[in-house]
Amino acid sequence: MILQYVDIKKEPEVSQHHVYIKESILGFVPLKETTGAFMTETLVDELQNMGLQIDNLCGQGYDNGSNMKGKRNGLRQCVLDMNPHAFFVSCSAHSLNLGVNGAVKCCLQATKFFGIVQHLYNFFSTSTHRRQVLVSIIKDLTIKPLSETRWESQIDALNTLRYLLADIYDALLGTYEDINLKGSSGSLPQIEAKGLADAVSKYEFVVSLVTWYNILFEVNITIKHLQDKDADLNSATRHFYIPTKQYLASYDIHGIKNAPTTDILHDCQNLEKSLTHNGHHNIDARDLCSKLKAVSRRLTKPMLPQAALDFIFEQKLQDCASNIVTVLRILLTLPVSVASGERSSSKLKLIKTYLRSTMLQQRLVGLATLSIENEEASNLNLAKLVEKFASLKIGKWNCIDDTEENSDDIYNGVLLDLENNASSHSDSDHVESDRLLKDYDPP
Known part of the structure; x- marks a missing residue:
């Protein structure tokens, strides 16, 4: 269990507040069952033991397992039933990884291309002699396999092929012409080397290599950003910007000053409705709308949510703009990935x-x-x-009232206790008991 929260600290040197997005581990919790109901019960019990109320939860994030994010019986839905404003955010890094994986499986040419890449790794890694032929042509070369789970890491496997394809082709031809490879399997390794050499020299393979290298390079950069523990929902969306999600630009408070008041009020009312549970409102829509307009006029440039929250505390506006502070803290707390x-x-x-x-x-x-x-x-x-x-860990010798009036009773009580348990003690225990009685000399 990991808790993500916003920590606002006052810097003593400069006498001003600073906003930090932090993650703290609460511990590893063993699970006897993996159903959504049991995991929900375990989650609630663990939070209660730590003095945390699930009603104060404003976001939740898990991997894409059906028992975690299921819309009917998953953990996310069970938590939403108890707290509707505990917004669920799917792990962005995992979702992007699944998207790339699905794109490859839907394309026959891509599947064939990555099959050849994996075949190359298997061919050179399963034989020390073949690997020696490769190393003799390319010094300190390491061919890496494809990853089964992290598709963005396929860039590591393609990096060598992208810039050293000609040398690898020469190594395959060298293996094909090496007469020392004939053994119990006959000329099968040479035939395999010839087939791979023909495959990697085709125009289709070269185009696929360059195309997928460029795609995975961009995907890898994006996923590294999504996996950053300091990333928030806004920065992750801006980094992986999609034109159809332009409404997310409303996170920029600076740009609100030019927006119509009716549109801002409509968005604030929708947000107030989402943050209402059991008749309790976390924010007031009309107050939020007016304060957003007021704060936006004071911002000199566009700012990310964390910088905007810093600005509010620097200008000591946190009391009069409490609704903005609440909304920004919720936004910064929502998880981006797990x-x-x-x-x-x-x-x-x-x-x-x-x-x-x-x-x-x-x-x-x-x-x-x-x-x-x-x-x-x-x-x-x-x-x-x-x-x-x-x-x-203090012992009972330091916890009792060692006064002259009680010393005789204490001594007799200890002696009686030792006599009653003498039958269960070993010889070494008797020696230790005698030493204790000798050390304790009542006045």
Whole structure:
């Protein structure tokens, strides 16, 4: 579970506020079932244990699994039934990855092209002799396979082919002419090398290589931006701009000053309706409309939501423009992707090794949190933490009233307790008991 929130801190040096978009891991939660109902129950219980109310949730994001984002019985719908303004945002990076994957599967020429690329990797990687022929022509060359899950990473496999295709063609011909390759399989490797050499030298393959390299290069840049933990919904949309989504430009408060008031009020009323639950309104539409017009006249240039929120706090307008602050914080809190959560899982293989195979859940979550939130952990006062830990582990010898009046009763009580449990103690336990009684000498 990862919590994304907006943190507004006051910088003591300059005496002004600054806005940060933060993600904090709440821990790894084991699931006995993967149904939407059970995951919802587990989510609510975990939030309640941490003192968090699900009514305060303003956004949710998961991967594209049916049990997570299902519109009927998925986790997202179960949460929306309890809190309608917990807006669901599908993982943009995962959706883009699925879009590229679907585009490849729908095109016969693309499927054939990537099949040849994977065949090239298999041909050189399964034989040390063939690989030696390749390395003798191209020094320090590494041919990478296609990724099964991350289609944007296919750029790594195409990068070598894009600029070294002629050398790879020479390596295939060298393998075809090498008489030392004949073995138990006969001349099959040479025939395979000849077939691959003919395939990569065709005009269709070269055009597909250049085209898909350019496409995946742009897709890879976009997905890297979407996976940035500091990315918000507005910046992600602007980076991956689609002309049919021009209405998202209304996030720019600076441009509102030139828009008709009736249009702004209509949008504010729709937003107020979306943020209303059980008769409670998070914002007031008319006040939001008037304050947007007022703040837009004070902005000197177009600003992203985070910069606009910074400006409001710098000008000390947060009290009079509270509705704008609420809307901007919700916008900045909405998740763009779940890449951070998936990266957090990679920490587990560094913590739970074969030397720690019997680690319990509580210790695993604690160590993982320290590793993932290392920046916050480095700012902790270890001296105070050790002192607090020691106070919680204090023994009963320091907790009792060790006065002259009670010392005899204490001594007799300890002696009686040791005698009652003597039968269950070993010889070493008796030695330790005698030492304790000797050390405790009542006045």
